Amino acid sequence: MNLLYVNDRRGQYPRSLYAETRLPLEPFPALKGETRADVAVVGGGYAGLSAALHLARRGYRVALLEAHRVGFGASGRNGGQVGSGQRQEVDWLEARLGRDDARRLWDLAEEAKALVRALAAEAGVPVRDGIAHACRSKAEIDHARHMADHLAGHYGYDRIRPLDGQALAGLIGSDAYMGGDLDRGAAHLHPLDLAIGMARLARDAGAHIFENSHVHRITHARKAGETSVVHCDTGRVICDHVILAGNGYLGDLDRHVAARVMPINNYIVATEPLGTDFPEILPEHTAVADTKFVVNYWRMDDERRLIFGGGETVTYRFPKDIAATVRPHLLSVYPQLKDVRLTHAWGGTLAITMNRMPCFARPAPNCLSASGFSGHGVALATLAGRLMAAAVAGQAEGFDAMAALPSRAFPGGTLLRSPMLVAGMAWFGLRDRLGF
Template identity: 75%
Template sequence: MNLLHLNDRPGAYPPSLYADDCGPRAERPPLRGEARTDVAVIGAGYTGLSAALHLARRGFRVTVLEAQRVGFGASGRNGGQIGSGQRQEVDWLEAHLGRDRARALWDLAEEAKALTRDLAAEAGVPVGAGIAHACRTRSEVDHARHMADHLARHYDYDQVRPLDRDALAAAIGGGNYAGGDLDQGAGHVQPLALALGVARLAEAAGAVIHERAQVTAIDHGAPSTIRTDQGLLRADHVILACNGYLGDLDGHVAARVMPINNYIVATPPLDDHPEILPDRIAVADTKFVVNYWRLDDHCRLVFGGGETVTYRFPRDIAAVVRPHLLSVYPQLRDVPLTHAWGGTLAITMNRMPLLARVAPNCLSASGYSGHGVAMAHLAGRLMAEAVAGQAERFDTMAAVPTRPFPGGAALRKPLLVLGMAWFGLRDRLGF
């Protein structure tokens, strides 16, 4: 089963609002014949594009190999939320790694947000401000309030404002949540526009990007040999930036990173519903299968949610997501959905990204667990630093222990079926 081709037409972006907004794009040519480069980057999502950009600006010859199109995967399909911190909150990091390492990881995540904003500004892509977190229970609200105080006291971060039930309801214009918080230092962006913009920056710096250049094998060595369906590339360094589309290119990473699917819909402009997100913030709730949403620049609601227990997208994605949307905004019952699309992201056992040195001259970053818009851009920068001989910051992230899934890559699909069914049931029962 190859997720690169299971749900999508070769060379075609999904039928998303983002792809429609960005318009048709001329394809970059695939790799044909033999070529030589300093660094081969496999995957043209946020991770690979950021690595290519930072390496090219350091003077390296960089070649990016993308099996489909730039931003084809999760980078061009996600909810666009630029969240603060790591996927795990700092209290979890403190308990498992200690306060000093938790602070180092927090600081890296703050750098990730700043980097993403800087790249968006350089590429001319607007970034909205603020993400609200909608809690379903009183205990979650209490924890959110505690974490806001903890971040202000111990991490010098005073951007999180607790919200009671009424304040959250006013901020989002719907839902039946117990309260939550508003992170005014977080943000949101049109994700495919960002990927395409970073690709332009990388090419302007000298990187070469090949589309429709699926890597079929890698022989690590000095140099490494990377084979595609039409060509061969020799490189001194290799960067794996494939996330949920890694396939069998590396067994160590595949055993620790599980692809999962998620689904998003979009509405027409909601000019008749000024109560919905009046301040144009984004929102994510506390369900395990998270609901997340925002308004775009044309006041169209982009809403993600829903789970399935198979890697194949459902025939009617809108029917999967609509109940989740209506659970928050029942007033949109008669509003049509103009777009519905699916995408594949990747998670790890501990929901922390997996950064790894899988061969002496091969680095990998993946498994952002739904927190990748900022962290993937930072991972690309850290891998570029490591290739250039400055690996301390890469090693800080790589030192976070990430266990393989039970049974490794071979049992990921049965685990996906069991896990998504169980946690979907828990969400529906309100746990």
């Protein structure tokens, strides 16, 4: 099953609110025939666009190849949240890696947020501050408070304010949770506009972007000094370096990476503009994510549409009625919206790893890969692109710090990924419904 085409029409953005309200961007041409580049970048999401932008600004000849449109995948469909830290919290990292390495990873994540803010400002994409984390149990609340104190005391990060149940309810307009925290250093934005803005910047820096150019095979150089060939359905790129940035749509381009990075689907709905109705919902325009394994996440756009993501399925095909899949999760938080019309509903494919930390790898002597951002990709995928660009230029410290993280293959590798998805999503969905 080719996830590039199973749920979407070739070369078209999905019928999402983001696609309807995006910044204008004329299509880029498809690759035709043979071209030469210093670096071929496979994938036009945050990681690939960031890599292309930073490489072009360093003077490299860059060819970026995207099977659909730039920002077509998870980069243009996600919840738009620019979260702090890595996908795993610093106490998890400290226990496994030690304080020094955990601090290095925290600092990289702070660089990631700063990079997103800088690129968004350069591209004219507005950014709103604040993400609240909604906890479902006293143990989760206690852990959130401990982490806020720990980050302030040992990492110099004092932007997180713990919230009791009443304070959280006042902030989000729902009493569905027992408490949580508010991270003023985190942010949210229009995710497709960020991708389009990065594409414009990369184009203006001299990167050559090719859309509707599906990469189906790569002939890697076997040793330093040789060139690689990236084969598309309409042409090929001869290059000195290859960057793989396909994430959940990587397919079988590299089996080592694919065995460690599993695609999963997630779904989002948007309400009609709420106007002056329901003023209790997100009065400060804070974004929210809860503590479920299959996370509920939401925010309000500038037209006061509530954009709400959540819900799991156990197949790679999107459900026929996405709104019906997400609506129960929405109403579990905001039952007062039971009669509000959902104007948009869409799905997307992201990628997770066994330990929920990104998978950075060197699949071949002149090839770099970063994927498996596990729902934390707005910031980390954007940073990954810059780290891969720096590594191509010989400054690999940041890339190597991420690549040093253990990255286990899923049991059964690529062969059993689909059965694993069915079993895993069914199990974790049950846990969420039972409140674990």
